Amino acid sequence: MHLYDDERIDYIIENELRIIQSPTVFSFSLDAVLLARFAWVPITRGKIIDLCTGNGIIPLLLSRRSQVPIDAVEIQDRLFDMGTRSVDLNDLNDQLTLHHGDIRDLPSGLLKESYDAVTCNPPYFQSKRNEQRNLNEHLTIARHEVMCTLEDVIQSCSRLAKQGGKVSLVHRPERLLDIITLMRKYRVEPKRMQLVYPKAGKEANTLLIEGIKDGKPDLKVLPPFIVYQKDNTYSDEMRNVYEEL
Template sequence: MNNNIKLLENEAIDDLQLDNLYLIQKKSGFRFGVDAVLLSNFAKVKRSHRVVDLCSGTGIVPFLIYGKYKAKEIVGVEIQEDMVEMAGRSSRYNEVEEIIKFYQGDLKDIKFLNTLGKFDVLTVNPPYKLNNTGIINSEDKLAIARHEILCNLEDVIVASRKLLKDNGRMYMVHRPERLIDIFQLMRKHKIEPKRIQLVHPKVNKAPNIVLVEGQRDGGAYLKWEDPLYVHNEDGSYTKEINKIYGREL
């Protein structure tokens, strides 16, 4: 660890309990949740792969993917400058800055995307709420992370096609109510849906998370994974979730 990395006000270093990795994030405000953990577990990554994570936020998905799979290079792309700066400090703190790199940029900027090259695997936890209801502060960090203010679903999928190698794989976490939009836009931009998993808060509750894998220029075939349940009836985490978090073999 590089103990010379400075923390700003309202920041803490959190132990990811994975391969001795740590993440700098706010004590209050935007913090990673179960979505990021599920996405990194759902992705299929090899050591030889170049991986890019869009809408990277604090960089949690790149660090989880590195801890799980040891990909040779992982790039995080985030539009908010302070998030990129924080993620970069996490990379330096973990002394993996030559492997996990973060760039500030707009995924709608094709010239910027061209500078990144092509990737075997792309992950994304995009804003999932439509930006068409109520008054939303466009400067609010949480609003930017959750609402389609600075990019929408189609922007994400267009950028994904641009960044993926031929037959490269895209992994997305989103909300089940947007599933038709996801499939329609993926096929429109020639990323074929290949695998899907629904995540339920508990048994007998409707799913509130969906994980989708797509392949650039892939053939038409969709595999449904078994549903995943987050909590038991007593509120404790299920065996499957504890295994994903590394708490149970």
């Protein structure tokens, strides 16, 4: 397996799943792991697609939970290449297919309204002046709404989800009202959400939300999810996430 000078191979799941990462290009965060655990996915029948896939972390994790075909889309050349090599590394080419392209102009072969589950860990931050962005272009595109906005993301998710299909996102709590407004604009009814807290007593810093294409209003708010205990070790909830993947 060819690696660039700044790349390394990390284990995601002990001695099972491996992924190519780079501190100067892209390394996945806990948010991706939480979304892969939170999202509903079909087990033996249907199709899944992940948008803004980065180095393919979410499709790799979902392959542990589902046997169905999984597509993924990434716009950055280098991240697409990293993800493709990670799929090869894990011998998952029969299940996972990465597509190099823009979610606003979907690559050929991705059929509208054909996916049972759509997932996305999009850029979180609204585009700012150049001097306020990351100096690293790869990180800027991954973190800021440079190549796609939140509206682009939700519109694309809706286009790909079949009627009754589920759309799952991870984002920041401060964008909750924007997310719900845009979901409803594009026919995705919010049905389930959960706030993630770094520690008990701290403010939530992560939002997990799932909607159904053309679903009926009925939002369920799940119990708070705590990541760390007071001694900075993982909570029982967080340890269970890794055990379930």
